[in-house]
Amino acid sequence: xxxxxxxxxxxxxxxxxxxxxxxxxxxxxxxxxxxxxxxxxxxxxxxxxxxxxxxxxxxxxxxxxxxxxxxxxxxxxxxxxxxxxxxxxxxxxxxxxxxxxxxxxxxxxxxxxxxxxxxxxxxxxxxxxxxxxxxxxxxxxxxxxxxxxxxxxxxxxxxxxxxxxxxxxxxxxxxxxxxxxxxxxxxxxxxxxxxxxxxxxxxxxxxxxxxxxxxxxxxxxxxxxxxxxxxxxxxxxxxxxxxxxxxxxxxxxxxxxxxxxxxxxxxxxxxxxxxxxxxxxxxxxxxxxxxxx
Amino acid sequence: xxxxxxxxxxxxxxxxxxxxxxxxxxxxxxxxxxxxxxxxxxxxxxxxxxxxxxxxxxxxxxxxxxxxxxxxxxxxxxxxxxxxxxxxxxxxxxxxxxxxxxxxxxxxxxxxxxxxxxxxxxxxxxxxxxxxxxxxxxxxxxxxxxxxxxxxxxxxxxxxxxxxxxxxxxxxxxxxxxxxxxxxxxxxxxxxxxxxxxxxxxxxxxxxxxxxxxxxxxxxxxxxxxxxxxxxxxxxxxxxxxxxxxxxxxxxxxxxxxxxxxxxxxxxxxxxxxxxxxxxxxxxxxxxxxxxxxxxxxxxxxxxxxxxxxxxxxxxxxx
Numbered sequence: 360x361x362x363x364x365x366x367x368x369x370x371x372x373x374x375x376x377x378x379x380x381x382x383x384x385x386x387x388x389x390x391x392x393x394x395x396x397x398x399x400x401x402x403x404x405x406x407x408x409x410x411x412x413x414x415x416x417x418x419x420x421x422x423x424x425x426x427x428x429x430x431x432x433x434x435x436x437x438x439x440x441x442x443x444x445x446x447x448x449x450x451x452x453x454x455x456x457x458x459x460x461x462x463x464x465x466x467x468x469x470x471x472x473x474x475x476x477x478x479x480x481x482x483x484x485x486x487x488x489x490x491x492x493x494x495x496x497x498x499x500x501x502x503x504x505x506x507x508x509x510x511x512x513x514x515x516x517x518x519x520x521x522x523x524x525x526x527x528x529x530x531x532x533x534x535x536x537x538x539x540x541x542x543x544x545x546x547x548x549x550x551x552x553x554x555x556x557x558x559x560x561x562x563x564x565x566x567x568x569x570x571x572x573x574x575x576x577x578x579x580x581x582x583x584x585x586x587x588x589x590x591x592x593x594x595x596x597x598x599x600x601x602x603x604x605x606x607x608x609x610x611x612x613x614x615x616x617x618x619x620x621x622x623x624x625x626x627x628x629x630x631x632x633x634x635x636x637x638x639x640x641x642x643x644x645x646x647x648x649x650x651x652x
Numbered sequence: 653x654x655x656x657x658x659x660x661x662x663x664x665x666x667x668x669x670x671x672x673x674x675x676x677x678x679x680x681x682x683x684x685x686x687x688x689x690x691x692x693x694x695x696x697x698x699x700x701x702x703x704x705x706x707x708x709x710x711x712x713x714x715x716x717x718x719x720x721x722x723x724x725x726x727x728x729x730x731x732x733x734x735x736x737x738x739x740x741x742x743x744x745x746x747x748x749x750x751x752x753x754x755x756x757x758x759x760x761x762x763x764x765x766x767x768x769x770x771x772x773x774x775x776x777x778x779x780x781x782x783x784x785x786x787x788x789x790x791x792x793x794x795x796x797x798x799x800x801x802x803x804x805x806x807x808x809x810x811x812x813x814x815x816x817x818x819x820x821x822x823x824x825x826x827x828x829x830x831x832x833x834x835x836x837x838x839x840x841x842x843x844x845x846x847x848x849x850x851x852x853x854x855x856x857x858x859x860x861x862x863x864x865x866x867x868x869x870x871x872x873x874x875x876x877x878x879x880x881x882x883x884x885x886x887x888x889x890x891x892x893x894x895x896x897x898x899x900x901x902x903x904x905x906x907x908x909x910x911x912x913x914x915x916x917x918x919x920x921x922x923x924x925x926x927x928x929x930x931x932x933x934x935x936x937x938x939x940x941x942x943x944x945x946x947x948x949x950x951x952x953x954x955x956x957x958x959x960x961x962x963x964x965x966x967x968x969x970x971x
Contacts, residue, residue, distance in 0.1 A: 371695055450938060456758055457704050460896055461937045464887060468930035476924070588769050588883060595762050625777050632770035636751065639763055643755040 363500040374506040376613030377513030382592035383605040385564030391600030398463040401587030402470035407569030412483040432564030440562020487574040598648020684870035691904035693861035699898035702834030707764030713881035715866025720876035723792035738860040745859025772878035772881040787877025
C-alpha cells in the first residue's frame, strides 16, 4: 500500500473528526447538563452552513466576506439556540425522554421547512478565503490546505472548551449541573439561566462546525439529518455527557472512515455504524460515559 | 370479547368502501393500512414495552426487500416471500435486539437508530443485490394482487389478522408482564421476571410484524428502495403512535389515518407540510401526551387543560 495515500486518508479522517467533534461536543454538553438529546442539533449546523453560503455568495471572490461569515454565522445560530431554549426546550427538561425526542424531532421538521423556504433546495458551493485554498504536498500527494484549517479550528475549540469547563466559574457551574442540578440550585445558582447558557453554547458549537464545514460540502437541505446521526454516534461512542469522550469518539470515527476508504471504499460509510455497534457491545454506556443513573 | 363491535363495523365499512371508492382513493387507504400495521407493531415496544426504538424501519425495509430482491434474483413466488419476510424480520430483530437491549433508554434509542442506518447503508451500497439507490421495481406481486380492489382486500385481510394476533399478544400474560416492566422495571425484576428476555421477545415480535408491514408496502407500491430504511422512516411509526395515542391498542392506527389524510389535506393548501407536522407534533407532545385517544376522553381534556394552565401560570411567574 502506498504511504502517501494512507497519509492522505488519515488526514481526511482527522478532518472529519474535527468537525464531528465540534458538533458532538455541543450535543453532549447539552445532554450532560440537561439530560436532553436534541434532534434539532443538526439543524443549527445546517443553518450555519447556509448562512455562510448566503454571505459569501456564489464564488464571487469576495474573500473578506468569508471571514465575516465565519464569525457571524455561529453567532446567529447561537441566538437561534437561545430562542429555542427559552420557548421550547425549558418546558421539556422534566419530561420523559420520548417526549423530549419527539419535541426536538418536531423542531427538526420546523427548522428544515423554514430553511427550505429561505434558501430553497439548490446545492450551493462556498469558496473559502484565498489564504486557505490550494493544496499542500503530503508525501508526494497533494492535500487541500483548507482541511488543516478545519483541524486547527477543532483543536482551538477543544482547548477553549477545556479552559471554559475547568478554569472558569461558569464551567464550574456547568460541571456541577451535570453532577447534581438540585444541589446547585440550592447554592443560589440561577439554574434556569445556566441551562439557557449551556444550550446557547451547544448551538454555537454546532454553528462553528457548520460554518467551517461549508467550503467542504455542497450546502443543501439534508445536511441536518446527515450530520445528526454521525454526531449521535460520536457522542454515544465517547459516552453521552463527556466532552473528552466526544473528542475520542470523533477520532475513532475518523480513523474508521479512513480505514474503510483504504480497505473497501464502497463500504466506508458502513464502518461508522460498525464502530458504534462494536463499542456499545463492549461498553453500553460509551467509552468515557457513566452507566445510566 | 369486549369492544368487538367497533372494529367489526370498521372492517365492514372498509370492505364496502373497496367496492365504491375510486382507485386513487383506495390506494391511499391501502397505504394507511400498511402504515397502521407498522405503527401498531412498533407500539408493542413503544406503548406497551416503554422501549423507544428509532430503528423499526430496518425491519419494514427488510420485509420489502425480501419480496423485491428474492423476486429479482431467484424469481421466488410472492407467497414464499410473503411467509419468509416476517421470519427474516424476526431473525434480524433477534440479532439487533440482543445487542441493543443491553443498553437502556436513550442509548437504546440511539443504538437502534445506528443499526437502521447500517442497514440503510447496506441497501444503498450492495448494488449487485439491491440495485442501490435506484431500488427494485417490477411486477413482483401476483397479477391478481396488482388489481386495486383485490390488492386492497388482501392488505386489509393481512392487517386485520396481524392486528388480531398483536392484540392477543398484548392481552396475554406476556403482554401484561411487558407493561409491568414498563411501569416499574426494578419491581418486575424483584418479582423474578426476566426483563431482558421479555423485552427481546417483544422486539422479535415487533420486528416480524414490521417486516410484514413492509410486505404490504410492496403490494401497494411494487418497489423497494433504500429510503424505506432511513431513520426518518423509523420516526413515522413513532410519530403516528404518539399522534394517535400510544397507550391504547388502536391509537397508532388512528394516528396513521390522521397522519395520511392530514398530509394529503395540507399539501393541497401549502407546500409546508413539514412545518405543519412539526407544529402539530410539538403541540401534541407538550399539551396532549396521550395523543388523540387522550383527546377523546374527558380525563384527557382535563389533563391537557391543567397542563396549559400550569404552563401559563409559570409564564406569568417568570414574566
